[in-house]
Amino acid sequence: MESVTGTRERIVNAGAELLRRNGYTGTGVKQIVEAANAPFGSLYHFFPGGKEQLGEEVIRTSGMMYLALFEIFFADEPDLIHGIEACFASAAETLKATDYADACPIATVALEVASTNEKLRIATADVFTAWIETGAEKLGKYGLGPESARRLTIALVNSLEGAFVLSRSLRNTEALDVAGASSVAFARTLLAS
Amino acid sequence: MESVTGTRERIVNAGAELLRRNGYTGTGVKQIVEAANAPFGSLYHFFPGGKEQLGEEVIRTSGMMYLALFEIFFADEPDLIHGIEACFASAAETLKATDYADACPIATVALEVASTNEKLRIATADVFTAWIETGAEKLGKYGLGPESARRLTIALVNSLEGAFVLSRSLRNTEALDVAGASSVAFARTLLAS
DNA sequence: GTCTATAATTCGATAGAC
DNA sequence: GTCTATCGAATTATAGAC
Numbered sequence: 001m002e003s004v005t006g007t008r009e010r011i012v013n014a015g016a017e018l019l020r021r022n023g024y025t026g027t028g029v030k031q032i033v034e035a036a037n038a039p040f041g042s043l044y045h046f047f048p049g050g051k052e053q054l055g056e057e058v059i060r061t062s063g064m065m066y067l068a069l070f071e072i073f074f075a076d077e078p079d080l081i082h083g084i085e086a087c088f089a090s091a092a093e094t095l096k097a098t099d100y101a102d103a104c105p106i107a108t109v110a111l112e113v114a115s116t117n118e119k120l121r122i123a124t125a126d127v128f129t130a131w132i133e134t135g136a137e138k139l140g141k142y143g144l145g146p147e148s149a150r151r152l153t154i155a156l157v158n159s160l161e162g163a164f165v166l167s168r169s170l171r172n173t174e175a176l177d178v179a180g181a182s183s184v185a186f187a188r189t190l191l192a193s
Numbered sequence: 194m195e196s197v198t199g200t201r202e203r204i205v206n207a208g209a210e211l212l213r214r215n216g217y218t219g220t221g222v223k224q225i226v227e228a229a230n231a232p233f234g235s236l237y238h239f240f241p242g243g244k245e246q247l248g249e250e251v252i253r254t255s256g257m258m259y260l261a262l263f264e265i266f267f268a269d270e271p272d273l274i275h276g277i278e279a280c281f282a283s284a285a286e287t288l289k290a291t292d293y294a295d296a297c298p299i300a301t302v303a304l305e306v307a308s309t310n311e312k313l314r315i316a317t318a319d320v321f322t323a324w325i326e327t328g329a330e331k332l333g334k335y336g337l338g339p340e341s342a343r344r345l346t347i348a349l350v351n352s353l354e355g356a357f358v359l360s361r362s363l364r365n366t367e368a369l370d371v372a373g374a375s376s377v378a379f380a381r382t383l384l385a386s
Numbered sequence: 387g388t389c390t391a392t393a394a395t396t397c398g399a400t401a402g403a404c
Numbered sequence: 405g406t407c408t409a410t411c412g413a414a415t416t417a418t419a420g421a422c
Contacts, residue, residue, distance in 0.1 A: 007405085023305045026218040029398060039406050044399070046405095051398065101308045107358055108304040112216045114361035115294045124362045154359070154368050155375040159348070162355030165300055166347070168307035169317045175347050182348040185382040186375040200387080222416065232388050236417095239387095243417065 008046040010036040015054050016062045021101050023108040024055055024120070055109070056123045062105035063127030067134060080142040080191070081184055084156065088180030091160060092173040100171050103164035131157060148190045155186050201239040203229040208247055209255045214294050216301040217248055217313070248302070249316045255298035256320030260327055273335040273384070274377055277349065281373030284353060285366040293364050296357035324350060341383045348379050 005013075014036035018027040029051050033040050047053040070087065077083040094102055110124040135153035140146060159179035166175035198206075207229035211220040222244050226233050240246040263280065270276040287295055303317040328346035333339060352372035359368035 021308045023216065023218060025216060026305055026309060028396075030396085039408090041400095041407055042405070099308075108301075110358055110362045111301040111304060112219055115214045115292075116219060121362060125364070128359055128362055151371050151374065154371040155352070157359060158355035158368055158372050158375065159351045160355065161358045162351035162353065165303055165354045166321055166350060169303045169314060169321055171318070175351055178344050178347040179351050181344065182351070182375065182379040186378045189378040189382070221414080223414095232390095234389055234418095235387070 007036070007038045007042050011038050011043060011046065011054065012057060012061060014038075015058045016105060019055065019058050019109055020062070020103075020105045021108075024112050024117075029054070052117070052119060055120055059106050059109060059120065059123040059127060063124075064130070066105050067127075067131055070131070070135065071138065074138050080139065080187055084183050084187060085180055087156070088160070088163075088176055088183065091164075092167075092176040095164070095167055095176065096173060100168045103168055104161055107161055107164060128157070142191075144190055148193070152183075152187055152190055156183050159183050200229070200231045200235050204231050204236060204239065204247065205250060205254060207231075208251045209298060212248065212251050212302055213255070213296075213298045214301075217305050217310075222247070245310070245312060248313055252299050252302060252313065252316040252320060256317075256323070259298050260320075260324055263324070263328065264331065267331050273332065273380055277376050277380060278373055280349070281353070281356075281369055281376065284357075285360075285369040288357070288360055288369065289366060293361050296361055297354055300354055300357060321350070335384075337383055341386070345380055345383055349376050352376050 011032060015027075015032045018032055018035060029043055030040065032054070033043050043054070044050065047057070049056075073087050073090070074083045077086070091103075106124055106127055109120065110128075113120040113124065115121075132150065132153050135156065136146065136150040139152055140149040142149075144152065159182055160176075163175040163179035167173055204225060208220075208225045211225055211228060222236060223233065225247070226236050236247070237243065240250070242249075266280050266283070267276045270279070284296075299317055299320055302313065303321075306313040306317065308314075325343065325346050328349065329339065329343040332345055333342040335342075337345065352375055353369075356368040356372035360366055
């Protein structure tokens with residue numbers, strides 16, 4: 001009932017924002033504690049494993065927060081197509097509102113560590129696995145078989161992640177608009193099969 | 194007619210491979226010249242602009258090489274659907290053959306620099322623009338209108354880039370398989386409209 | 387063009403007083 | 405738990421001999 005934001009929490013939050021925008025190797029630990037308004041020593045007090053331990057926690061927590069966002073969109077949505085369209089429209093809005101900075105919280109790090117840091121690679125894999133499994137469970141409510149629901153979920157993540165790459169680079173939301181349309185087309189195909 | 198690989202070319206090639214796998218901030222210039230078997234001084238002889246200039250050249254050249262790969266798949270392919278399926282199947286094969294290292298040559302860098310380095314961000318944007326415009330021109334031959342051809346091309350890149358993120362992280366090709374299927378579904382939808 | 391030495395800075399991480 | 409000082413190794417980049 002006190003301390004709205006502890007030092008440890010501020011470090012994780014600042015780390016999440018910096019890793020999302022600048023990547024893992026592109027972000028320094030000193031940069032993180034400064035942004036968190038935390039003393040440097042606190043970083044190694046709360047994270048004895050150093051940058052890697054902080055990185056892993058950032059990946060897992062922000063990955064789960066992003067999943068919660070997805071679940072909200074489909075919580076009370078009776079129509080699958082509307083839910084998909086709302087997801088991509090919301091992603092486009094957020095991206096534009098943050099000057100094309102806030103896309104996927106872990107994609108940049110995921111690509112950076114895929115071939116270089118096995119512990120962090122596994123953290124990103126666990127997040128993506130949770131997205132796919134939880135998403136498939138939710139989308140299974142719309143009259144799709146288990147395998148179709150899983151494949152549709154993967155297709156949604158594919159299109160979203162890829163559109164984030166194009167949209168951030170090109171600084172426009174055309175790719176996200178197309179991603180919504182192509183995802184809807186795949187959903188209709190699966191619903192009709 | 195001589196010198197199969199000059200020093201400058203070896204530096205660019207080594208830089209391309211390292212940037213693709215480890216990213217821009219994750220790759221050191223010493224690491225590049227060492228991999229290229231080049232003297233350190235040669236780097237700043239051929240690239241007075243240092244790491245950034247080399248990075249820009251790597252982005253542009255490997256981006257164009259990847260585009261050439263795409264063009265080969267559709268050069269003598271009479272069927273659009275077959276061409277799409279071949280693209281994703283080939284990407285999956287390459288990825289698996291390289292232990293999930295060789296995916297998109299510029300995606301990691303594109304995400305890293307999108308919010309941090311405007312010159313390199315523009316280089317990635319130029320590459321993606323070339324992909325979209327050239328792709329749209331090629332796919333326009335299959336009975337699609339200009340706008341549909343452009344949107345299908347963007348959808349293909351979306352799905353491919355996103356599936357690369359998932360496949361490299363999860364170390365399997367399921368996402369690439371789904372990406373092929375969802376892209377085919379979108380192509381059929383556009384062909385039928 | 388090649389090569390070496392080194393400058394100048396930043397990196398992640400640690401020690402130890404408080 | 406906070407804070408500072410600092411270490412050693414890395415980073416990019418430059419100078420200058422050959």
